[in-house]
Amino acid sequence: MSRPPSLTPPPAARAYPLHTARGDFAVVDHPVAPGVEPRGTALLLPGFTGSKEDFRLLHAPLAARGYRTVAVDGRGQYESDGPVHDEAPYAQPELARDVLAQAAALGTPLHLFGHSLGGQIARAAVLLEAPAPASFRSLTLMSSGPAQISGPQQERVKLLRDALAVMSMAEVWEAIESMDAPEDIADPAVGEDHLRVRWLGNKPAQLIATGRQLCVEPDRVAELAAVPLPYHVLSGATDGTWPLPLLDDMAVRLHARRTVVADADHSPNIDQPLPTAEAVADFWDTVPIE
Template sequence: METSRGRFAALEGMPGSGVAEHCPALLVPGYTGSKEDFLAVLQTLANAGRRRVVAVDMRGQYESPGCEDPSLYTRAALGEDVAALAEALGPDPVHLVGHSFGGLVTRETVLAGRVRLISYTLMSSGPAGVDGPSAAKARALMEAIPQLGMDRIWTLSLEPDARSRGLAPEIVDFLRARTLGNCELGLRTMAAELLTAPDRVDELAKAAEDAGLPILVLYGEDDDVWDPREQAAMAERLDAAKVVIPGSAHSPAVEAPETTAGALTDFWNASERRWRCGSSF
């Protein structure tokens, strides 16, 4: 996708038949993730009659070009990238979804308030930066990159882990390509952003209330990055809808795609009915 802030790699789902009458959607992945994290839900979401459903790689992720300016990998700068992508999907308002670190990034997009959104979903994301084991992993990767480089990190750690989980050879090959395709500066800077993100839930709640923007908090019942209880409390603070995906951990779109796609479609359709009835958004 070409935007005012550069070119971004994307996967796009479009209805195979019928009239596409629903507003478009933009799906943003998490740290070390990519657009492929939404592959299992993309076409199901589009087949519900949505004009365009687009999943992207953020700046420096996998197939999106990176840069050598660390200031462009901050949450605020990445949020500006997301705003530019949403604008490129116009003129209709957009359903915005942020997964994990992508939730912290898209939150910046919402708070900036310069794009037309019809709904906002935080998927397996939290009120602030990660802590506990997830923080330790992010910190370890951030510190290892300048010493080893991603090629050796893949060979020494990530590839053995992928093979020990019994993943199919083509999946291991994809994970290798994605790992080595990431911009190392981007990974280091985004790790710091993931670790230090402040709690901005109250600001988000006010911005959503002022704009009449409906919010959904969606997460797996066994999420191991942000505690499900923490995400439930965040939903309450936001006065948001909440969906807990059974049998899922941190990646509902991968682990329970049909349930996740159904929950998103229901929320998006309800948001559009509200909009078409004349409510603010």
């Protein structure tokens, strides 16, 4: 589970509901830094159990490089609404269509950036527009692999799905916290347990449906490679969800830029935000401004 330091938007950012043809989605929208020439806009998609706040530490350094960044809660994630029990709206094609609607509402083309589950949803969105995507200028896949997640992670997701079938979201949170390492548990002395607040905002059906998808996702790299976009595969130096050799191979198959962020695991955006932002901006700078 990603652990952003806060749910409060950065000082220069604005949080609001983005109105789209497929409903409203909660976003954090950070403008380009004052005095910096605008170079483009990016749409940032969070991972499984994550939220738009996972990108909090990336906004300012990317703004300083000329990029407006819009981080979004997907349908049923944290502050974006969705059905509680109906899983159908959370099927991957539906979530991919949500992304196209978000891009249309923001104005296209955009740099598309997906973390983990968000990367696979981003991939699906690009493939919906194949062979000539009009909505996107590039695609960055951060800690997001070519197919299903690793065996140990599949077991963790199955445990979560089984728990959600018989327990409330609050009860499941207590179970998760009891199993985490002591250093990973929020300190009550700090104040509000923002991670619990975020967790309780998620819709159970969303977690069940997307968790199942992570465990059965097929390899669609060849399909993606046929779409003429610039690609970037970025990860930490370790990753238990998709081992690095899989990410290395995916980058080769996509003819993608490859970045490995030192001293980072599955969430380089939180573990090492400044080197991650620098790598992302360096890639975006190679994409011609239209």
